[in-house]
Every structure is written in structure tokens, then in C-alpha cells.
Amino acid sequence: MEKTLGILGGMGPMATADLFKKIVSLTKADCDNDHIRVYIDSNARIPDRTQAILYGGESPLPYMLESAKKLEAIGADCLIMPCNTAHYYYDELTKAVHIPFLHLIEEAAKCVPEGRHPGLLATSATAQTGLYARAVEKYGFELVVPDEEHQALCMDCIHQVKAGQTPDRAVFGSIMQNLRDRGADIFIMGCTEIPLIFEWLDLKDDAIDATEALAKAAIRFCGKEVRE
Structure with a gap:
């Protein structure tokens, strides 16, 4: 059964676009209808992850939790997140949703x-x-x-x-x-x-x-x- 994908993006926007481009180009498809349905929340307002982790900056976690829950609510069957550093918060994110969350690292x-x-x-x-x-x-x-x-x-x-x-x-x-x-x-x-x-x-x-x-x-x- 085909599933819908949710991308928790914006960290940064260009990296999110690069991931989406690779998903499209790497999917074996003969026409538009053969591709995956994808929801993307590219929230560039998410605070800097390195600043938060190493220097006590504003936590990005509340913003990421909001995005993850939003993607699940609109119908994503699975989540991915194109930011390696943000996986520092992976456990908290997975506990907040009820769908699989693939781990980039x-x-x-x-x-x-x-x-x-x-x-x-x-x-x-x-x-x-x-x-x-x-x-x-x-x-x-x-x-x-x-x-x-x-x-x-x-x-x-x-x-x-x-x-x-x-x-x-x-x-x-x-x-x-x-x-x-x-x-x-x-x-x-x-x-x-x-x-x-x-x-x-x-x-x-x-x-x-x-x-x-x-x-x-x-x-x-x-x-x-x-x-x-």
C-alpha cells in the first residue's frame, strides 16, 4: 500500500528543497501519477539547532513538535527531517506523533x-x-x-x-x-x-x-x- 510522506523542513529551506528534488529524481516513475504524495512544512522560523544545543539559544523543539503534529494531522503516514543536527531531538519528536519517523543519521x-x-x-x-x-x-x-x-x-x-x-x-x-x-x-x-x-x-x-x-x-x- 502506498503511503503519504511528510517532510519536517525549513532547516534550512535549500536543504529541504534538495531532499524533495532527490525524492522526485530517485523515484522510479513513468508519469506524474507514479510519484509519492508529499506534504512539506518548510518552517524557516525554527531556531538554530547548533545555537540551542551548544550555546543555550532558544530551543527549536516546540517549533519542530508543532510541525510534526501538523504533518500527521493533515495525513502524513511517515515523517522525515532533512536536518542532521535536529536529530538531537529525535526521541522527543517520535514520542509526540503516532506515525513512523525515519532517522536520517x-x-x-x-x-x-x-x-x-x-x-x-x-x-x-x-x-x-x-x-x-x-x-x-x-x-x-x-x-x-x-x-x-x-x-x-x-x-x-x-x-x-x-x-x-x-x-x-x-x-x-x-x-x-x-x-x-x-x-x-x-x-x-x-x-x-x-x-x-x-x-x-x-x-x-x-x-x-x-x-x-x-x-x-x-x-x-x-x-x-x-x-x-
Whole structure:
């Protein structure tokens, strides 16, 4: 039975659009009617997750709870959320609804190939709270994170994307090189702005796109086939 999908979005809007685009492009469909019905609540007023988690800023949880409940009320059979850092609040969100809520980070962790050493490209909050470290550890991997200097540069690049700006290739390249120097041989795009950086800079490095992993999981959950 086909299911309707709800996207708890807005964190940020461009990342939400990227997820929806990937759902559409990755769904095996011959016409419009073959696609999934999708409800999107892109609430850009949700407070910054990193500011809340690390620096005591306003909590985004009440806003996310409102969005999740709204999506369930209008008929979503399943929820997804294109923001890695927001999964810090995943348990509270799942308790507030009565429908399945696919986990972005878990879907990405499943994609790490055997024998590889994943390096994380993500917000400081995602890195420091261990969201990815715990997820990949379940599959037998040890996560590599940037040093403090390059993590700060990664945050700068993410903020540039949110402002509609393309990060400097050399700066972003230095972050990836720092991860390589620390033992990584594959990257996890662990912030939903990171795939946009790869796209805009036309990067071909071996990497796991968490947004794409979530899109594929949502397509399958909703009863459709993934276009390979």
C-alpha cells in the first residue's frame, strides 16, 4: 500500500528543497501519477539547532513538535527531517506523533562500506553530541572528525550555503584534507547543506550523501521503487 510522506523542513529551506528534488529524481516513475504524495512544512522560523544545543539559544523543539503534529494531522503516514543536527531531538519528536519517523543519521550510517574509515562533515553540534559517532559505531566503524580549527571552518562553509553563497574551494578542500590526515578515507555529508557544497564545487570525492540515503529510505517506505 502506498503511503503519504511528510517532510519536517525549513532547516534550512535549500536543504529541504534538495531532499524533495532527490525524492522526485530517485523515484522510479513513468508519469506524474507514479510519484509519492508529499506534504512539506518548510518552517524557516525554527531556531538554530547548533545555537540551542551548544550555546543555550532558544530551543527549536516546540517549533519542530508543532510541525510534526501538523504533518500527521493533515495525513502524513511517515515523517522525515532533512536536518542532521535536529536529530538531537529525535526521541522527543517520535514520542509526540503516532506515525513512523525515519532517522536520517541511521540511514546514512547504514551506507558506510565495510572496511572504510568515515570522516564527518557536519555542524559542530552534530559532531560534539556524537550523533554520528554512535550511529556508525553500531556497524563497527570509528568516526573521524576534524580538529577544532577545521570544524570551525566547516561551520563557516555551512553558514555560507545558508546565505546562498558558494564556499571557497581551497577552504573546503582543507577540511577534507584534515580528515584524510586524521585517517578518513570516505566522507559522510552529515549536514544537509554539505551535498550542496559538493554539487556547487563539482567535487568527486568518495562520500556518502545522507540526504540521498534518507530519500531512498523514504521512497521504499512509501511503497515505491528507487531508480538506480
